[in-house]
Amino acid sequence: MLKIAHSSIYAHPLPQGHRFPMEKYELLPEQLLYEGTVNTDNFFEPGILDEKWILNTHDTSYFSKLKHLSLTKSEIRKTGFPLSGELVNREIHIMDGSVQAALFALEFGVAMNIAGGTHHAFTDRGEGFCLLNDIAITANYLLGNNLARKILVVDLDVHQGNGTAQIFESTEEVFTFSMHGASNYPMHKEKSDLDIGLPDKIDDSGYLKILKSNIYPLLETVQPDYIIYQCGVDVLESDKLGRLGLSILGCKERDRIVLEMAKKNSIPVMCCMGGGYSPKISNIIEAHANTYRLAQEIFF
Template sequence: MLKVAWSQIYAHPLPEGHRFPMEKYELLPEQLLYEGTLSDENFFKPETAEEKWILEIHDESYLHKLKSLNLSPSEIRRTGFPLSKALVEREIHIMQGSMMAATYALDSGIGMNIAGGTHHAYNDKGEGFCLLNDIAITAAYLIKEKGLKKVLVVDLDVHQGNGTAKIFEDNPQVFTFSMHGAHNYPLHKEKSDLDVPLEDKTGDSSYLKLLNRYLPELLDTIEPDFIIFQSGVDVLETDKLGRLGLSIRGCRERDRVVLEAARLHQIPIMCCMGGGYAKKINDIIEAHANTFRLAQEIFF
């Protein structure tokens, strides 16, 4: 059975007019339940992540400042969020959601988190709507707790996974692969193990051709024990913060390529949702929902 992390805390409200669309965290599970893609049995509620796993990645001093709400004004501005206790609690639950989803994936082949994909968080700072890095924490958990030897991060959000790349720059057990807008945020790109920068307006055909070129080569060469898939839908042409040109159908095919490759190679995969800021909330929900529909179709 597909297991999906979700909690009401994911939909923590932000001040009215904030550009980060928190409403998708309520609307997406509602849509998946309404259409029958998921039932209540598919969902599990993550609790608070153990601090020891957060500290595998993040500096203790940073975590202390975060939990005590003692970030400086400039540090708060960098995250893009108004800092609050509820927001920090939300982030810590999301970390646990990704770790638990990965654990379920070891048994069934796939696990998913309605939230997560917080790839801009560094070990000592947050930025770009990311306070802690669930991708990095989950990779460390899989290696330290589950004894895995090689984790492949497939980051297909429109923005480079700069925090994840920096965290693992000297770690041979984690391979970071990022396809992202060349001229989009972040202005300063870190060096992933493999970066594929894309020109503005890159559409379905060119995007899928590149993905179909690089991903099979990576799986054959790296032979990972596990894949963490950051499946942000801000690659859509309609996205307010992205600069690529994918259609909803093209985004769905992107997800199909990744999920079918994992299934074919019998590599467990955890999917975290990443960004999505289209002008119409319906576009965001439809694109995210496709990832879950494909997971059911391909794995179950």
């Protein structure tokens, strides 16, 4: 059964006019239920992740400042969010959603978190709509509990997974692969194990050709026994924060490549949603929904 982490907490309201589309966290499950891709049994409610797993990845001093809402104005500004207790609570629930989804993926082959993909959070700071890094926390949880030996992070958001790269820069058990817009945020890129910077406006065929030529050889060289997939849909041509040229169908084929690769090689995969900022919310929902439709088609 496809298991999906979802909570009403994910759709924490932001000030009017904020550019982050929180409503997608409610609309996406509604769409999946309406069309019959999933039913209510597919969803599970994340809780509050034990702090020891957060502190296994993030600096104690940073997490303490988050909890006590004592970040400086500059630190808050870099996150892109107005800091509040509700926002920090939301982030902690997202972390648990990804960890629990990772455990379900061990059982069912694949599992998803409606939120997550917070790849801009570093060990000691937040950036780019990310306070804590669910990809890193989940990877460290799996390694710390001897549930994985070698983890491949496949980050196909339009933005480089700079926080994830920094966290795992000296960790041999985690291989970070980021394929992103070369001229997009962040302007200063960290060093992933494999970075592929893409030109502006690259189309479906060009993107998919580069993805295939890089991701398939990684199975041989990395030999992962677990995949964490950041599948942001800000690669769409319509995205207002992206600079690439993918169609909704091209984005779907991107997901198919990753999910079919995982299924064919019997590698559990946990998918976290990442970004998506197209002006039409329907484009965001359709692109995200395709990931879930494919997961059902390929795995179940």
